[in-house]
Structures are given as structure tokens and as C-alpha cells.
């Protein structure tokens with residue numbers, strides 16, 4: 001691993017992954033963009049307490065929530081037409097739970113894609129699933145087409161089952177593990193998506209070590225749960241009890257980073273750390289949430305409606321429908337370009353003066369609903385966590401970025417930490433002795449349930 005900071009995920013699976021896509025300067029659609037297609041809309045076989053998609057069912061009262069074959073063909077026609085100048089096309093599925101469509105639907109997807117793929121064109125298939133419905137048959141199909149499968153797991157069983165329950169309130173962990181087992185047996189590429197919330201926010205190390213040591217996970221992305229309370233009478237800017245606490249989110253990332261940077265660089269790929277290193281190297285953001293602007297990752301509903309982003313599936317962000325307009329026109333529309341630019345143009349002054357803005361960029365606009373210390377609107381709810389995290393990693397990110405710029409491997413940072421004199425200053429720049437800083441084996445405080 002030389003020259004490349006740390007291996008970025010081939011394609012992120014999930015609503016925040018639009019890394020390889022590029023924005024177009026003019027009034028047309030970019031040559032490459034990301035569509036998260038939701039063939040079952042918000043419908044899912046589970047009932048996870050924090051799932052924001054479930055409420056989206058209300059957008060389509062009486063709807064059938066199944067993408068028809070006719071719509072599938074139209075969608076793929078438009079997707080490939082829009083990518084005529086691109087060597088890469090991503091075909092991404094999410095839900096709800098997309099596997100509810102049945103394995104035959106995805107067989108037809110693969111066949112339909114092959115009919116459209118130009119010689120030499122690289123198609124990246126991705127799907128995000130809770131994995132509970134996966135069988136050998138699914139895994140064989142995914143393996144045959146090299147599908148990157150994102151599996152939602154929140155940590156070890158006692159943590160995962162806290163919020164991730166089925167419709168009868170039962171636990172789901174065992175079924176997820178069974179699904180993951182099928183994928184593993186067939187050699188399918190997987191990426192764990194782990195949401196961070198009140199039930200696991202203080203267990204970063206435990207969660208990370210469980211993924212690494214017990215599940216052998218190589219790729220993981222952490223997603224903070226931020227749910228606004230919208231019931232009548234709720235205080236303004238209030239969040240649910242399940243939501244992650246901003247400071248705890250920072251501590252979670254720091255705990256995982258300090259473990260990772262001592263021993264796992266180049267072995268385990270954490271999206272947030274890859275994205276941070278890209279920022280320190282001066283490369284484009286690999287996660288949309290940390291990019292300066294957004295707008296090149298739209299959501300496609302089961303009926304052909306296209307929304308600005310999977311996090312903005314609401315009437316105000318409906319761009320149109322692919323049965324009456326072309327996907328490329330919708331992605332290149334003025335409304336979508338304004339949506340993307342607003343991420344940069346609406347940053348409060350507090351962010352504009354922030355020393356880690358180059359890495360954070362105010363994160364996702366959906367979380368910008370609190371006041372800055374001087375009372376300005378539009379600060380990100382998670383700001384305290386991100387400030388703490390990006391400040392904490394600054395020293396070692398600089399070291400890794402220097403290595404990369406010198407054509408060396410970022411993995412050398414581990415040897416740098418290990419070789420430092422125990423009583424000398426830690427290479428991270430904290431000012432503490434190495435033995436009391438990154439040479440110390442981190443221990444997580446006991447969490448009392």
C-alpha cells in the first residue's frame with residue numbers, strides 16, 4: 001500500500017457514499033453521479049426503533065411499494081444514457097429492505113445491466129441490507145456479479161438488539177449473523193454499517209474490537225443517529241433519547257481511531273478515517289457529508305420519484321419523476337444544483353472560522369439545526385463531536401499525509417508510534433509522554449446498563 005493514503009472503500013454503500021461522483025460546473029448533469037434506488041420504498045421486514053425511513057411510508061398512502069419491471073428498465077436506460085461519457089457506473093440499491101423484492105428481481109437487474117453495459121465499462125453493484133433474509137441463493141448471485149453488500153450491524157448482540165428489533169419486537173442479531181455467514185461462504189465483499197446511538201455511544205472500543213476480532217470485518221462505516229423530536233409541544237431543536245450525544249460521538253470516533261492507528265491501518269478500513277486522511281492529503285472528500293458541496297447523490301423511489309438526497313425524501317426536495325423527465329435532467333437541474341451549493345453557502349460564521357472546516361465542512365445539512373455559541377442558526381448538532389475528533393487526529397493525520405506525499409505508506413505511522421521513546425513526546429503531538437498516550441493500550445470504561 002504505497003502512494004494511496006489508506007485504501008478508500010471501492011464504493012461506499014449507504015446514503016452518504018458518493019465519493020467517486022463528480023459535480024458538473026455547468027447546467028448539465030455530472031458525467032457520473034450516484035443514485036440510491038429504493039425498490040420497496042421505505043418498506044422493511046424489521047422495525048428498528050430509530051429508522052427514519054418508516055415514516056416515509058406516509059408519503060405514498062395506499063402505495064404498492066414495489067418497483068415494476070417496466071420502471072426498472074426505464075431507470076437503467078436513463079442511468080446508462082446519463083453515464084455515456086463515464087467509464088464507471090454505480091448501480092446501488094437500498095430501502096427499506098431491498099431484498100424484500102425477492103432474488104428473481106435482482107437476477108433481472110443483473111441481466112438488464114449486462115444488456116446496457118458498454119464494452120470496457122465498469123459497473124459497481126452495491127446493495128444495503130439488514131441481511132436477515134439472505135440465503136445461499138442470494139449470496140451466490142452477489143458473488144457472481146461482485147456485488148458489494150453493506151450489512152447493518154450495531155455491534156455485539158447485546159448492543160445490536162437494543163434498537164434493531166423485528167416487527168414482533170424480537171431480536172435480530174442471530175439472523176443477521178446467519179446472513180453474513182452466507183455472504184462470507186461465497187466470498188462476497190461486505191462493508192458493515194454501524195449506527196451510533198445512545199445504546200452504543202460509550203462503547204466505541206468494544207464495538208470496534210468486536211467487528212475486528214469476532215467478525216473479521218475489514219470495512220466499516222459509523223453513522224450517527226440524530227433524530228429530531230417532532231411531536232406537538234416538543235422543545236425546539238430537541239432530539240430523541242435514542243440520538244447520539246454530540247460529545248459522545250466525538251469520544252466514540254476518538255476511541256476507535258486511537259485503537260486503529262496503533263495497529264490496524266491498512267488492515268481495517270473505517271470510512272470516517274479514510275475521509276479524514278483524504279482531507280489532510282488535500283484529495284476530494286470520499287464521503288458526501290464531509291464534502292464542501294453535495295447534490296450528486298439522489299434517491300430514486302419505487303415509483304420513479306427522484307429526490308435531492310436520501311436524507312431529503314420530502315415534498316420540498318422532489319425533483320421529478322423518471323416517467324415524465326430524464327434522470328440526467330433532474331440531477332442537472334437548477335433545483336438540484338442549488339441544493340448542493342447550499343451546503344457550502346449556508347454555513348454559519350462559526351464554521352467559516354473553524355480550524356477543522358477543511359475536513360468537516362459542517363457535515364450533513366440535515367443535522368444543522370442548532371445555534372452557534374453566538375446565536376446564529378444552522379450549526380450542526382454534532383459539531384462538538386466533530387471538532388473534538390478532527391482536532392484529536394490532527395497530529396497523526398499530518399504524519400500520515402506526509403508519508404503519503406513522500407510516496408510512502410500511511411501504515412508506517414504504526415511503526416512511528418511503536419518506536420517512539422516511551423518517555424519521549426508522543427508522535428501525535430498531544431504533548432504527553434508516548435507511554436501515557438498512543439503507546440498505552442486503550443481500555444474502555446465499564447458501561448453500566
Ligand code: SF4
Pocket residue numbers: 015016288289290294295296297309310311312343363364365366
Ligand atoms: S444532504 Fe448532502 S451531505 Fe447530507 S447525506 Fe445528502 S448528499 Fe450527503
Ligand code: SF4
Pocket residue numbers: 350351352354355356357360361362363379380382383384386387
Ligand atoms: S467542527 Fe463544527 S464548527 Fe467546525 S466545520 Fe464542523 S460543524 Fe462547523
